[in-house]
Amino acid sequence: MRTKANPAPEYVLVVDDEPSLRTLLGFIVQRVGAEPLLAHDAASARKLAEKHSFACALLDKNMPGESGLEFLKWLRKAQPDCNALMVTAYGNVDSVVEALRLGAFDYVLKPFEVDALEHRIKLALEQWRMRQEHERMQAMLVQADRLASLGLLAAGVVHEVNTPLAYILSNLDWLDEELPALSEALKRREPANPEVEKLAARMQGVQSTLRDIRQGAERVRHIARDVKAFARDSQDESILVDLREVLDAALKMALVHIRYRARVVRDYQDVPMVMANEARLAQVFLNLVVNAAQSLPEDGAEHAIRVRLWTGPNGEACAEVSDTGTGIAPEHMPHLFEPFFTTKRSGEGTGLGLFICKSIIDGMEGTITVESQPGAGTTFRLSLPPHGRDAHGARPLEQASAAAS
Incomplete structure (x- = not known):
């Protein structure tokens, strides 16, 4: 299973006081990759353990x-x-038992067959990989649970905010109507009174x-509406969605990543509604x-994130997110939508983001593709089938303009 674009080397420690055998063991380790x-000796091995x-x-x-x-x-x-294999010419039952009791993975007697030792090293490495992947998955499950809890918390906070917010807005509506009426009433009652004029001016300041x-x-x-859209239960049924509103909400939520990195260029053309989980x-x-924001280098240049919406030739709703970032290496392109594949540094990405994106779009009977050139940026493009009532009337913007002219 691929977990990184450039996986860290798997180091195997070889400790033996005989130079020729040490070289042979190193060669076998290289054969297994x-x-x-x-x-x-053990002293020099301890120094290696401090670095690797x-x-x-x-x-x-x-x-x-x-x-x-x-x-x-x-x-x-x-x-x-670390899975340790004891390799020795002086083996007996007691030493084997002692080695296994101390936690050795296996016990190999000299002279050994190269193929047999190679097989045992492969088993040890495979178990180590499985253990690392298990720990990685456990950490991801903990993170997923934390994010799910955060989503529930966000939904609860939004619900609690909306009630007093509605009260505040309704009272502001009342004040917005009442203050001008009160000011006019005072002027009509005492039109030549300077104090009334001053009071009316102050009331205008209050209105502002x-x-x-x-x-x-x-x-x-x-903001509360946008957060509610993201925090909503993922099991919600599909609804009629306007891609403009969803894309704008995503841009607002990503503002902390975009700000100071790039300017956002919107190009929204006519696009049909889609039936989707918002x-x-x-x-x-x-x-x-x-x-897109994370791909932009901090080189002092002016960068842009461009978002587009348009209607495809068959009436489908099309969207595009492109950047002027570093681009993606050609050898990584075939693996972008694979689970656990990431080009980010360790700890910065799970390698699941694009895999989940593709799964979501596939579930909506849509498509998602990517184009990229190293040093020239990346473009992700997706299309979704239009809602039934829009499917027949939807036309490309160019055709619609030509028909109208």
Whole structure:
């Protein structure tokens, strides 16, 4: 299973005081696709362990100074994930039992058959990979559970915010109507009174402040609406969705990633409504926009993220997210939608984002494709079938313009 674009080398520690045998063991390790790190005694092996993590270790049992069994005991504490194989010409039942008790993965007697030892190293490496993948999946499950809890929390917060927000906006509406009426009433009652004129002027200032407050409250309402769209239960049924609204919501949610990195260029043409799960579709756009922002180099140049909407030749709804970033290497292109494939540094990506995007779009009977050139940016393009009532009337914008002229 591919987990990274450039996976870290799998190091195998080889500790043996005999140079020729140490070289042979290193050659066998290379044959199985791992990288050998050679040491002639336990002391030099400890120094290697300070710099590298080992997937596997081949340890000579009898060495000058610290024995292989003593070093195995230390290694199991220092690097418990390492699968160690004892390789020795002095084997008996007691030493085998002791080695396995100390945590050795296997016990190999000299002289050994190269193919047999190679097979055992492969088994040790495969178990190590499975253990690493299990730990990775566990961490991802914890993260997924945390995000699910965050989604529920966001939905609850939005619900709690909407109630007082509606009260605030309704009272602002009342004040917006009442203050001008009150000001006019005062002028009619005492038209020549300077104090009334001053009071009316002050009331106009209050009206201006109230308009500013209303704009702020409206912005909060829009934010709450956008968060609600993303936090909605993923099992919600499909609804009629306007791609403009969903894409705009995704851009707002991604603002923290876009700000100071690029300007957003919108090109929204006529596009039909689609029947889709709004939250999942928003998740797709958010992922594409965030990926676009993260691909932009911090080189001081002016970069842009371009989002387009248009109607395809067969009436389908088309969307595009493109950037002026670093692009994608040709050898990575065939693997972009594979699960756990990522070109990001360790800890920055799970390798599931684009895989999930494709799964969502496939589930909506749509398509998603990608074009990229290293150094010239990347474009993700998706199309979705139009809603039934729009399917017959939808035409490309160029055709519609030609028909109207």
